[in-house]
Amino acid sequence: MLETLPQAIVTGVLLGGLYAIIGIGMSLIFGIMKLTNIAHGDIMILGTFLTMHITQSLTGNPIIGLLLTIAIMLAFAFAIQNFLINKVITKGAEPALLVTFGLSIIISNALFLVFGANTHTIPSTLVTTNLIRTAHVSVSMMYAVSFIVAVAVIVALSLVMNRTSFGRAIRAASSDTVMSELLGINTKHMYIFAMMLTVVTASIAGMLVGMTFPFYPTTGTQYLIIAFGVVVIGGMGSLLGTLVGGIILGLAQLVGANLIGATYQQLIGFIVLLVILAVRPQGLLSKAARK
Amino acid sequence: MNNIIEISGLNVMHGDLRALADVSMNIESGKIVSIIGANGAGKSTLLNTIMGVHAPAAGAIRFEGRDITKMRTSKIASLGLAMTPEGSRVFADMSVMENLLMGAYLPGAKKAKAGQLEKVYDMFPVLKEKSAQLASFLSGGQRQMLSIARAIMMNPKVIICDEISLGLAPVIIHDIYAKVKELNAEGITFLLVEQEIKRSLRHADYSYVMVKGRVVMEGKSSGLSREAVSDAYFGINQFA
Ligand SMILES: Nc1ncnc2c1ncn2[C@@H]1O[C@H](COP(=O)(O)OP(=O)(O)OP(=O)(O)O)[C@@H](O)[C@H]1O
Ligand SMILES: [Mg+2]
Numbered sequence A: 001m002l003e004t005l006p007q008a009i010v011t012g013v014l015l016g017g018l019y020a021i022i023g024i025g026m027s028l029i030f031g032i033m034k035l036t037n038i039a040h041g042d043i044m045i046l047g048t049f050l051t052m053h054i055t056q057s058l059t060g061n062p063i064i065g066l067l068l069t070i071a072i073m074l075a076f077a078f079a080i081q082n083f084l085i086n087k088v089i090t091k092g093a094e095p096a097l098l099v100t101f102g103l104s105i106i107i108s109n110a111l112f113l114v115f116g117a118n119t120h121t122i123p124s125t126l127v128t129t130n131l132i133r134t135a136h137v138s139v140s141m142m143y144a145v146s147f148i149v150a151v152a153v154i155v156a157l158s159l160v161m162n163r164t165s166f167g168r169a170i171r172a173a174s175s176d177t178v179m180s181e182l183l184g185i186n187t188k189h190m191y192i193f194a195m196m197l198t199v200v201t202a203s204i205a206g207m208l209v210g211m212t213f214p215f216y217p218t219t220g221t222q223y224l225i226i227a228f229g230v231v232v233i234g235g236m237g238s239l240l241g242t243l244v245g246g247i248i249l250g251l252a253q254l255v256g257a258n259l260i261g262a263t264y265q266q267l268i269g270f271i272v273l274l275v276i277l278a279v280r281p282q283g284l285l286s287k288a289a290r291k
Numbered sequence B: 001m002n003n004i005i006e007i008s009g010l011n012v013m014h015g016d017l018r019a020l021a022d023v024s025m026n027i028e029s030g031k032i033v034s035i036i037g038a039n040g041a042g043k044s045t046l047l048n049t050i051m052g053v054h055a056p057a058a059g060a061i062r063f064e065g066r067d068i069t070k071m072r073t074s075k076i077a078s079l080g081l082a083m084t085p086e087g088s089r090v091f092a093d094m095s096v097m098e099n100l101l102m103g104a105y106l107p108g109a110k111k112a113k114a115g116q117l118e119k120v121y122d123m124f125p126v127l128k129e130k131s132a133q134l135a136s137f138l139s140g141g142q143r144q145m146l147s148i149a150r151a152i153m154m155n156p157k158v159i160i161c162d163e164i165s166l167g168l169a170p171v172i173i174h175d176i177y178a179k180v181k182e183l184n185a186e187g188i189t190f191l192l193v194e195q196e197i198k199r200s201l202r203h204a205d206y207s208y209v210m211v212k213g214r215v216v217m218e219g220k221s222s223g224l225s226r227e228a229v230s231d232a233y234f235g236i237n238q239f240a
Helices: A002-033 A040-057 A062-091 A093-115 A141-163 A165-175 A177-182 A187-212 A220-234 A239-260 A262-279 B043-050 B073-078 B096-103 B107-111 B113-123 B125-129 B140-153 B170-185 B197-203 B226-233
Strands: A130-133 A138-140 B003-014 B017-028 B032-037 B058-063 B081-084 B158-162 B189-194 B206-211 B214-220
Touching: A002 A040, A002 A138, A002 A141, A002 A165, A002 A187, A002 A220, A002 A239, A040 A062, A040 A093, A040 A187, A040 A220, A062 A093, A062 A187, A093 A220, A130 A141, A138 A141, A141 A165, A141 A187, A141 A239, A165 A177, A165 A187, A165 B096, A177 A187, A177 B073, A220 A239, A220 A262, A239 A262, B003 B043, B003 B189, B017 B032, B017 B043, B017 B189, B017 B206, B017 B214, B032 B043, B032 B170, B032 B197, B032 B226, B043 B158, B043 B189, B073 B081, B081 B140, B096 B113, B096 B140, B107 B113, B113 B125, B113 B140, B125 B140, B140 B158, B140 B170, B170 B189, B170 B197, B189 B197, B197 B226, B206 B226, B214 B226
Parallel strands: B032 B189, B032 B206, B081 B158, B158 B189
Antiparallel strands: A130 A138, B003 B017, B003 B058, B206 B214
């Protein structure tokens, strides 16, 4: 097993990138609205199905499929935030949480009605290509691309959040809604923008996931748990923490599987999650931890 | 007389508690107006209601003749009303500079940003010194200065201050009131909440005294005696 350990570490880190981009939208929503978005995994898988469907029906180019998916998802984000979540978010966290729970069920059932229970994939040559191949380690192009895209998305989001007036306004709205309103920031609009940012990242994650793993209408829950793990390990609302959280979860799963056995992969990931929760409940890189 | 803010028959409930009862006020443009009252008199409730943070059960608020009673807070702010709320509420996890830039969020203020920034740095040199530091590292007085500076960055017509002097050393209070006078001379109307009678009468053109959610006395500060205000303030002599 020791000879396969380097491979497990490399794959774990790269998979962690994919986990990070899966979790980043959940982290944004939590950081900005203090809302645990139960529908996050289903929203992502909705993006996966849309990208698959549009790619198949149009040119066969998944990038065009992704761009059109993002356009649709932006409208969807506006609708659910403006007409559902914003209506209840001022009444505390629980009603909004229930709304996302309802959304989760509606999305997975709608996907089931339209696409059936079959397992699907988004075909991509990245999966069968290797970036590096040596005697001990090979790096799949798909995993490498996911990792690079994840880092790029996180860097881009950090720049938006820290360097632009729009990003500052979102941060302000998340830390003090009343004060933000007094400064002329419509916090409900900020929530809509935050949800839009979230679905953009979820659509990108959804495409990468759909190329890497098979998916079906109820796969969303599985990714909700991964997103939750990433966000909890990294620290709620911390962008860099999301990357760290993803990598820790990916490493824990693959190195654990390597040392103990592949059947325990998921379990080991969540044991690490629980240990971190017990030792550092605020997450590794949360804002609360820095103060 | 040109009233920039007109409040009539305002009633505000906090649950079962009537926090404001039939409050009417006229804030004259270009003046410094102060509201005096003890703890719990309803001063903050009044300011928050003007800004749309609380919804009144009855009554109306007009700004430059326009009804703003049911307007969203961010919209009211965009009309030219800035508020420094109780306890300054600076963004602790942002730098001093970022806090100031938050004041210049609205399009109108964004255009005037460079000039306003220079102006507030001139007024409060300490903020320039600490511009890159997180606001959480500021002292109480510096936070109040930042809160006022942030309001100035909005380039507003009116600045509403909720107890800017609370808990500050007399030297700093003196300094802050000097800035208020300066800004007022440039044409900004001030609505201030004060707990201290003497200070209020000294700095304001016009004063209101509130007791238990009601206005019990009002008048030009020069025409109000400290004793009369004090009696009203402590509820000895109810004028309502
Ligand atoms: N959000 C709230 N919910 C319930 N009651 C409130 C709320 N805010 C204020 N009150 C009550 O309303 C009354 C007026 O409060 P308010 O804060 O307006 O007074 P204030 O004059 O600003 O007092 P202070 O000088 O202490 O700031 C008080 O009795 C207070 O306890
Ligand atoms: Mg108060």
